[in-house]
Amino acid sequence: MKHSHPESILRPAAAVDRRRLLRLLGGGAAAFALGLGRRALAASTDIRFFRIGTGAPSGTYFPLGGEIANALSNPPGSRDCAKGGACGVPGVIAVAQASQGSVENVEAVVKGQFESALCQADVASWAYAGTNGFAKDGAQPGLRALANLYSESLHIVVRADGPIHTLKDLKGKRISLGEPESGTLADARLVLAGAGLGEKDLKASTMKLTQAAAGLAAGSMDGFFQIAGWPVPAIAELAQNTKLRLLPIPQDVADRLRKKWGFLAQDRIPGGSYEGIEEDVDTLGIGAEWITTDKIETDFAYRLVKALWHESSQKLIENGHPIGKRIKLAKAIDGLAIPLHPGAEQFYREAGLLVQASQSQ
Incomplete structure (x- = not known):
């Protein structure tokens, strides 16, 4: 660029x-x-x-x-x-x-x-x-x-009416890992590895957030990663017309990743940050x-x-x-x-x- x-x-x-x-x-x-x-x-x-x-x-x-x-x-x-x-x-x-x-x-x-x-x-x-x-x-x-x-909080966004409920469910799905040259892409790879997955296990792509959100709304994408401070405007806008789910990071995966990567911290996205998501979501955080x-x-x-x-x-x-x-x-x-x-x-x-x-x- x-x-x-x-x-x-x-x-x-x-x-x-x-x-x-x-x-x-x-x-x-x-x-x-x-x-x-x-x-x-x-x-x-x-x-x-x-x-x-x-x-x-x-x-x-x-x-x-x-x-x-x-x-x-x-x-x-x-x-x-x-x-x-x-x-x-x-x-x-x-x-x-x-x-x-x-x-x-x-x-x-x-x-x-x-x-x-x-x-x-x-x-x-x-x-x-x-x-x-x-x-x-x-x-x-x-x-x-x-x-x-x-x-900043790790967001893993999927449709609430879809089959993806856990990190393991991402296997074989159409997932955007973030833009090229973004921190989101770098950390999405770490999280996948922590869950025993790799990019080859997914139909992975690297998209702009707006493109990934539009794809999820249209049904051409199954989910996307985004690291940002909540509420993320593009996700908040998406949630107004599409029912969403944020995937939690299991405690064992979080502990394993935090032990290996000291910059990762336990984090939580509060319920109500996005329309239709009322419960807190445990995830990982990274300092901005x-x-x-x-x-x-x-x-x-x-x-x-x-x-x-x-x-x-x-x-x-x-x-x-x-x-x-x-x-x-x-x-x-x-x-x-x-x-x-x-x-x-x-x-x-x-x-x-x-x-x-x-x-x-």
């Missing part, structure tokens, strides 16, 4: 309408940002574009990334934070950019195609160590974490992390993280997306799969989250 490469520093226009910019940029309209160029932003104060790799528009990463982009942005001409205006990083216009998911995101961050990205903890860990699909490119020791955001590289300046990373956790930003994120209410400063360094960026570490130490660690050294 090809990416555009706008300059990180541009000359801005003499006056910038922040509301218009954030409406177009923060919501994920990266094409607008990439097309502004020098003509639209000719002059007086530097503007720094900051790209955030997300995921498919039908998932959780893309809309959430848009809210985070809004929170980080503070273009010239914005009203002061203390007066109810922008509380992001002065001069920054953050852009949520769609992608195929975690694998593509981490690769794009390493190549400098994104300045940062949302990424599953397991994928970040593999890329950092150069294992599990990242061996060809080797370890990426420059990867750094800015924050743990929330726990905001990552970057050590090429980002320490002071800039500090200001980004400070902007993310600003009270005003938190209200914006909480009100902008259902998953936002689960993004809490108190959990910002829980279960990180890669080292913290020094700028982020400085902020969390000042916030009191790293006090014990610093005292023990």
Whole structure:
């Protein structure tokens, strides 16, 4: 997949309408940002574009990334934070950019195609160590974490009126394992292996979430995997017209997978998260992390993280997306799969989250 490469520093226009910019940029309209160029932003104060790799528009990463982009942005001409205006990083216009998911995101961050990205903890860990699909490119020791955001839940979605009730029932069925280069695909393979199955045991495919959901509704697909924070918009929409079932992960399978893969955690999708599914579903969870590289300046990373956790930003994120209410400063360094960026570490130490660690050294 090809990416555009706008300059990180541009000359801005003499006056910038922040509301218009954030409406177009923060919501994920990266094409607008990439097309502004020098003509639209000719002059007086530097503007720094900051790209955030997300995921498919039908998932959780893309809309959430848009809210985070809004929170980080503070273009010239914005009203002061203390007066109810922008509380992001002065001069920054953050852009949520769609992608195929975690694998593509981490690769794009390493190549400098994104300045940062949302990424599953397991994928970040593999890329950092150069294992599990990242061996060809080797370890990426420059990867750094800015924050743990929330726990993503494994969804295995099938029709409620169909014959699939357990993982074993997936055998021989038409199942989408997630998009190519997605964290969902990587972890679907792990879960199948944990249940004693392989891709060859299924009529497996790799589809976009919207395609898989449409196929399930039409009867051309029997089910699909998706790792995302509940409620996933595409699954919620599907549930309004198609009766669904979420497959649970048996405890023995979950224990076996968690023992082998430390980034996996016991998780539960609450009943009522999707129409027609009233009971809790036991599954596995994986941390969703905001990552970057050590090429980002320490002071800039500090200001980004400070902007993310600003009270005003938190209200914006909480009100902008259902998953936002689960993004809490108190959990910002829980279960990180890669080292913290020094700028982020400085902020969390000042916030009191790293006090014990610093005292023990």
